[in-house]
Structures are given as C-alpha cells and as structure tokens.
Amino acid sequence: SQTIHQWPATLVQPVGSPLSLECTVEGTSNPNLYWYRQAAGRGLQLLFYSVGIGQISSEVPQNLSASRPQDRQFILSSKKLLLSDSGFYLCAWGEGQATGVTGELFFGEGSRLTVL
C-alpha cells in the first residue's frame, strides 16, 4: 500500500533562518506531488506541484521554493524565513491525470512551522 511521510512534524525557526521540509512517498511510482499551506482556521493554499523529477510548478509568488530530486521525494525550502511563512504545511500525492483516475489526493500528517 502507498504511504506518505512528511517531516519534521513541528519546528520553530527565527526570522531569516533557512527552511527545509521533506516529503517522501512509498508504494507508488511517478506520482504527482503537492505542497499546500494552511493558515490557522483557513483553507488550503496550493504552493507547488510537480508531475515529475525536476518539474516544479509554482502557484503563488512567495519566499519559498520546491525541488523534486527523486521520483518520490519532494522538498520545500526557504533561504530566509519571514513571519508570514508561519503555518501548517501539507504534502500530498496523487495519481497523474489519466482516464479513470478520480484524482483524489493523499495527504501527509503535516508540518507546523512557527517563525518568531
């Protein structure tokens, strides 16, 4: 069966420090991978998605970047964190767009980032 792992679960970082959140998927190949951010009491904002190694689409201009160095690994990074980067970050995977694919996403447990 497929599993998704995301870490770290919680982190507190000072303003201006770097960030690296990692996500890996097991049990599937060539998944679509996604990073979402959720502010407190709000919905999910799509940050990045990737349909293959090295292919990254950015949905929101921001202080963050994403990379996909391997098929089932997705990394969210920042060189210098801002206060506004605080939030709940969720990684997700889904099957590619294909006939019969219903397109649901499977989410990790999330990483809660507090920037002070």
Add this chain to the structure above:
Amino acid sequence: SQKIEQNSEALNIQEGKTATLTCNYTNYSPAYLQWYRQDPGRGPVFLLLIRENEKEKRKERLKVTFDTTLKQSLFHITASQPADSATYLCAERAGNMLTFGGGTRLMVKP
C-alpha cells in the same frame, strides 16, 4: 478564475440530526468535486467524489449532490455522531491542480 466557496461559520447540530454543508463554485462547472474531512492538526482525508453528470452519490451515512444550475454541491451526514465533528473541505480538480474551499467546521453535540 474559479473560486470554491464554503460557509466559514461553524455548523452546530445535535447528535442524530442530518448535517448539510454547502460548497459553491463561481465560474465553470467542474468535471467533478471532491469532499475531504480534516481533523485538527491532521492532513485532510478523502471521503467522496461526485462527477458533473451525477446528481447524487452515497457512501454509508454520507450523501453528496451536484447541482450545475445552482453551481453548488451539498454534503449530507445522516444520523450524525459526535465523532463526525471535524472540518469538511470541498475541492475541484482542474488538470493536475486541486483547488480547495475554505472548509466548514462541523460540531455535533451529544
């Protein structure tokens, strides 16, 4: 651009009653809409999907409807239980992107 809108106010109902949550879209009719459940501090979990050409879809105590005239999907939980308390999100998939509404928090009181 397409927006997915859900009532941001919490819905409080009594155990045993039917909970009805609303999801509206503003522009084109999605090929299908998805519904997710999210518990505090956790990632969303997929519940149901309904296609544009389907009027209704059921799964155990859950029912989803899709009305393209009203540009709306309704999500029903019958015989609600306190364990159903959570935030429910609807989402539209367009290509490789999944766009979520803001979610509605449901509180079922015993």
